[in-house]
Amino acid sequence: MKTVKSPFKFKGGVHPDYNKELAREQPIEKLPLPAELVISMSQHLGAPAKCLVKVGDFVKRGQVVGEKNGFISVCVRASADGKVKAIEKRLGPAGGKADAIILDTTAKPDGEEAAAPVTEPILPPLDWKTASREDLLKRVEDAGICGMGGAGFPTNVKLNPPPGKRCEYLILNGAECEPYLTADYRVMLENAPRIRLGVEIMRKILGGPAVRIAIEANKPEAIKAMEDAFADIDGNVEIVVLPVLYPQGSEKHQIYATVGRVVPEPPALPIDVGCVVENVGTVAAIADAVELGEPLLTRVTTVSGDAVTTPKNILAPCGTKYSDLVAFCGGEKVPPAKVVSGGTMMGFAVSTLEIATTKTTSGLLLLSPKRVTQYASQPCINCGRCVRACPMNLNAADIAKAVEADDIKAAEDAHVMSCIECGACSFSCPAYRPITQFCRRAKNSIRARMAAEKAKAAAAAKK
Amino acid sequence: MKPKETAAHYILSSSPHTHARSSVSRIMLDVVLALLPTTAAGIWFFGMPAVWTIAVCVSTCLVAEALCRLAMKRENTIGDLSAVVTGLLLALNLPAGIPLWMAVVGSVFAICVAKQVFGGIGMNPFNPALAARAFMLISFTGPMTTWLKPLWWKTPDAVTTATPLAAMKGMFTAEAVASATPHAHQSLDQIPSLCNLLVGNMPGCIGEVSAIALAIGAVYLLWRKVITWHIPVAFIATVVVYSLIAGGAPAYAQVLTGGVMIGACFMATDYVTSPTTASGKLIFGFGCGLLCMLIRQFGSYPEGCSYAILIMNAVTPLINRWTQPKPFGAK
Numbered sequence: 001m002k003t004v005k006s007p008f009k010f011k012g013g014v015h016p017d018y019n020k021e022l023a024r025e026q027p028i029e030k031l032p033l034p035a036e037l038v039i040s041m042s043q044h045l046g047a048p049a050k051c052l053v054k055v056g057d058f059v060k061r062g063q064v065v066g067e068k069n070g071f072i073s074v075c076v077r078a079s080a081d082g083k084v085k086a087i088e089k090r091l092g093p094a095g096g097k098a099d100a101i102i103l104d105t106t107a108k109p110d111g112e113e114a115a116a117p118v119t120e121p122i123l124p125p126l127d128w129k130t131a132s133r134e135d136l137l138k139r140v141e142d143a144g145i146c147g148m149g150g151a152g153f154p155t156n157v158k159l160n161p162p163p164g165k166r167c168e169y170l171i172l173n174g175a176e177c178e179p180y181l182t183a184d185y186r187v188m189l190e191n192a193p194r195i196r197l198g199v200e201i202m203r204k205i206l207g208g209p210a211v212r213i214a215i216e217a218n219k220p221e222a223i224k225a226m227e228d229a230f231a232d233i234d235g236n237v238e239i240v241v242l243p244v245l246y247p248q249g250s251e252k253h254q255i256y257a258t259v260g261r262v263v264p265e266p267p268a269l270p271i272d273v274g275c276v277v278e279n280v281g282t283v284a285a286i287a288d289a290v291e292l293g294e295p296l297l298t299r300v301t302t303v304s305g306d307a308v309t310t311p312k313n314i315l316a317p318c319g320t321k322y323s324d325l326v327a328f329c330g331g332e333k334v335p336p337a338k339v340v341s342g343g344t345m346m347g348f349a350v351s352t353l354e355i356a357t358t359k360t361t362s363g364l365l366l367l368s369p370k371r372v373t374q375y376a377s378q379p380c381i382n383c384g385r386c387v388r389a390c391p392m393n394l395n396a397a398d399i400a401k402a403v404e405a406d407d408i409k410a411a412e413d414a415h416v417m418s419c420i421e422c423g424a425c426s427f428s429c430p431a432y433r434p435i436t437q438f439c440r441r442a443k444n445s446i447r448a449r450m451a452a453e454k455a456k457a458a459a460a461a462k463k
Numbered sequence: 464m465k466p467k468e469t470a471a472h473y474i475l476s477s478s479p480h481t482h483a484r485s486s487v488s489r490i491m492l493d494v495v496l497a498l499l500p501t502t503a504a505g506i507w508f509f510g511m512p513a514v515w516t517i518a519v520c521v522s523t524c525l526v527a528e529a530l531c532r533l534a535m536k537r538e539n540t541i542g543d544l545s546a547v548v549t550g551l552l553l554a555l556n557l558p559a560g561i562p563l564w565m566a567v568v569g570s571v572f573a574i575c576v577a578k579q580v581f582g583g584i585g586m587n588p589f590n591p592a593l594a595a596r597a598f599m600l601i602s603f604t605g606p607m608t609t610w611l612k613p614l615w616w617k618t619p620d621a622v623t624t625a626t627p628l629a630a631m632k633g634m635f636t637a638e639a640v641a642s643a644t645p646h647a648h649q650s651l652d653q654i655p656s657l658c659n660l661l662v663g664n665m666p667g668c669i670g671e672v673s674a675i676a677l678a679i680g681a682v683y684l685l686w687r688k689v690i691t692w693h694i695p696v697a698f699i700a701t702v703v704v705y706s707l708i709a710g711g712a713p714a715y716a717q718v719l720t721g722g723v724m725i726g727a728c729f730m731a732t733d734y735v736t737s738p739t740t741a742s743g744k745l746i747f748g749f750g751c752g753l754l755c756m757l758i759r760q761f762g763s764y765p766e767g768c769s770y771a772i773l774i775m776n777a778v779t780p781l782i783n784r785w786t787q788p789k790p791f792g793a794k
Binding site (some may be wrong): 010011014017018019045048072165179252253256262263264265268319336337338339340342344345346347348349350351352365367372373374378379380381382383385386387390391392393397398414415418420423424427428430431432436437440 | 473474475476477478479480481482483485486487489490524543583584586630691710734735737739740747783787788790791792794
C-alpha cells in the first residue's frame with residue numbers, strides 16, 4: 001500500500017466555495033427514530049421497486065417492503081418497525097412523484113407489548129473469506145444496496161460485469177467534491193475499518209482488481225485514516241491524492257485522475273475501460289451487509305447551510321423526513337430561502353421539508369437569502385468561460401444558444417449527451433445563463449425522441 | 464392527512480445553486496479599469512482635446528444605447544457597461560483633435576448600427592468601436608489622419624504632425640532596393656526612439672501611443688482572467704516574425720506603433736467577435752497579425768490594424784466551426 005499524487009489532471013473544472021468547515025468537525029450522530037417514515041419505492045436508479053405491503057400491515061425492521069422490479073432495480077426494506085399508515089405518491093427530492101409507504105413507527109400490533117429491540121441480525125452474517133462470489137453478490141442485492149454517492153446505480157449490477165469484461169481497477173470515490181457535504185468524509189474518518197472490509201469483499205467479488213482510493217488533497221485526516229486502515233493490506237492498493245477541483249468526484253474524471261483511462265462517450269460505462277467506481281459509503285454498507293447481515297437501512301446525511309442552527313452529520317433511517325433532520329439540528333437559524341437536497345452544484349432545490357431521505361441523500365442544505373441569488377439571464381457574450389470550465393470539454397455556450405433557439409439537433413451534434421450536468425458552466429457564466437438547465441432540456445428531449453423512435457420501431461416490427 | 468406541499472415558499476431553480484459571482488458588468492468594468500492607464504497617458508500627451516473626445520464618445524454611446532433600447536422596446540442595458548467600453552475604446556482610437564461632432568456621429572454609428580441593429584450585446588458580428596472607426600476613416604479621412612503632436616500643449620509651435628507609420632511604410636520598399644541607402648536611414652530617423660515608443664511620446668490616436676500603459680492594462684486583464692494570452696501573443700508574435708522576414712522598419716517599431724498594442728490586447732480580444740476556444744484564438748491572433756502586416760506592406764493605407772481585426776471578426780464564425788472542442792471521451 002502506498003500513497004501517490006494523482007498524475008493526471010482533467011481539463012476544465014471550477015472552484016466553488018466549499019463551506020465544508022460548517023459540518024466537517026461534527027461527528028456522526030444517530031437520529032432517534034422519527035415517529036413517521038416515508039419509504040419511497042424509488043430510492044435508486046432504474047425501475048421503482050414493487051410495493052409488497054398494504055395499508056394497515058405491520059412491518060418489521062429489515063422486512064422487504066418493495067420487491068426488486070427489473071434488472072436495473074433493487075429491493076426496499078423497512079427502515080424500522082411500524083404500521084403502514086398509507087401508501088401514496090409522494091414528492092421525491094428530484095421533483096418527481098413515486099409510490100411511498102408512510103410508516104407509523106409508534107403503532108404497535110393490538111395486544112402486543114412493546115417489542116424488545118431486535119438483537120438478532122436481519123440476514124444471516126456471512127464469512128466473506130469462505131462465502132462464494134455468488135453468495136456475496138446475492139447478499140449485496142438482498143441488502144438493497146445502490147450507489148450512495150448520488151446516482152443510486154444498483155451495486156450488484158456494477159459488481160457483476162457482463163461476460164467478456166473484467167474489472168482491473170476498483171476505485172473508491174472519497175473525493176466528495178460537492179460543496180458543504182462532509183458525510184463521506186466522516187464515514188472515512190469514523191468507519192475506516194468497515195471501508196477496508198468492504199474493499200476486501202468487493203475485491204473477492206470482482207476477481208482481485210487493483211484498488212485505488214481517491215481522496216481530494218483538502219482532506220488530509222481522511223487520507224491518514226485510510227492509510228492507517230489499509231496499512232497492512234496485501235495486493236495492489238494505492239491511495240491517490242487528487243487535486244482539489246470540482247467535479248473531481250465525477251466517475252469519468254475520477255477514473256482519468258487515478259488511472260489515466262478515458263471512458264468513451266455514452267452509452268459506454270466505466271467497466272468498458274476495466275474500472276468500477278464505488279462511493280466510500282457504499283463500500284461500508286457492503287461490509288455491514290456481509291459481516292453483520294445488516295441491509296442498507298440507514299445512511300449518513302450532512303445537514304448544513306447558513307440557515308440551520310447546528311450543522312450535523314446524521315445517521316438516519318432512509319425515509320426520514322427533512323423536517324425531522326432539521327429539528328435534530330436545532331431547527332432553522334433563519335428562515336431559509338432555498339432548501340437543497342444534495343450539494344450546491346448538483347443538488348435539487350425542494351419545495352418542502354416534508355420530503356424524505358433516500359439511500360442516495362448525501363446532504364440537505366438550508367440556505368439563507370444571503371446565499372441565494374435570483375437573477376435574470378443576459379445574452380451570451382461568448383467569453384468562453386463555460387467552455388473552459390466544462391470537464392467534458394463541450395462547447396457549452398453553443399449548446400445553450402442552440403437549445404434557446406429550440407434547435408435540439410444542433411445541441412445533439414455538439415455532443416450534449418456527453419454532458420454530466422455538473423453545473424460548472426452555469427456556475428462560471430457571467431451572464432447568469434442557465435446553461436446546465438439548457439443541457440438538461442436538450443438531453444431530456446433527445447431521450448424522449450429516442451424512446452419514441454424505439455417504440456415506433458417495435459410497433460413496426462410487430463406488424 | 465396529506466401534508467401541504469407548498470406551505471413554505473422556498474426558491475426552486477435548476478442546479479447549480481452557487482455561482483462564481485462574476486458578471487458581465489464586472490467584466491466590462493475591468494476592461495474600463497484596464498484602459499485607465501492608457502487613457503491617462505493619452506490625456507497627458509494630447510491635452511484637453513483628448514478629455515473632450517473621450518467624454519463625448521462615452522456619453523454619446525450611453526445615450527445612443529438607451530435610446531436604441533427604448534425604440535426597440537427592450538430593457539435598458541446601459542447597466543452592463545458595454546456601451547461605456549465601446550465609447551471609451553472608440554475615443555482611444557481617434558486622433559485627439561477630431562471635431563467633436565464627428566466623434567458624436569462615430570459613437571452613434573458604433574452603438575446603433577454596429578451593435579443594436581444586430582440585437583445588442585453579444586449579437587454584433589463586428590467590434591462596434593472598430594466598425595465605427597472604419598466608418599469614420601472613410602467618411603472623415605482628413606480629420607481622422609490629422610495628428611496632434613505629443614505634448615503640443617507644452618510647445619505651442621507646430622501642433623500637427625505625421626505618424627511614424629507613413630515613414631515605416633516606405634521602408635519596406637527602400638530596404639528591398641538597397642539595405643543601406645541614405646533614404647532608409649532617413650526613414651529610420653523618423654521613427655521615435657524606443658524609449659519614446661514605449662512611453663508613447665509620438666503622434667497617434669489618443670489611446671494607442673503608450674505601449675507601457677497598454678501593457679499594464681493587458682496584464683491587469685490577464686490577472687483578472689478577463690482575457691487569455693492567446694490572441695495578444697499570437698497577434699504580436701505574428702507581427703514580429705513577419706517584420707523580421709519582410710524587413711523594413713524594425714520589428715519593435717511595427718509592434719509599438721499603429722495600434723498593434725491596443726488592437727492585440729483590447730480590440731481583438733473582444734469576446735463577442737473573437738473565437739471561443741484557445742486554438743481558435745491562436746488562429747484569430749495569427750490572422751490579425753498577418754493581415755495587419757500585409758496591409759502595412761502592400762495596402763494603400765499605412766496602419767492596417769483596425770481592418771485586419773475587422774476582417775478576422777468576419778472570419779470568426781468559420782474559425783469557431785473549425786475549432787470545436789473535442790469532448791472528453793469522444794473519438
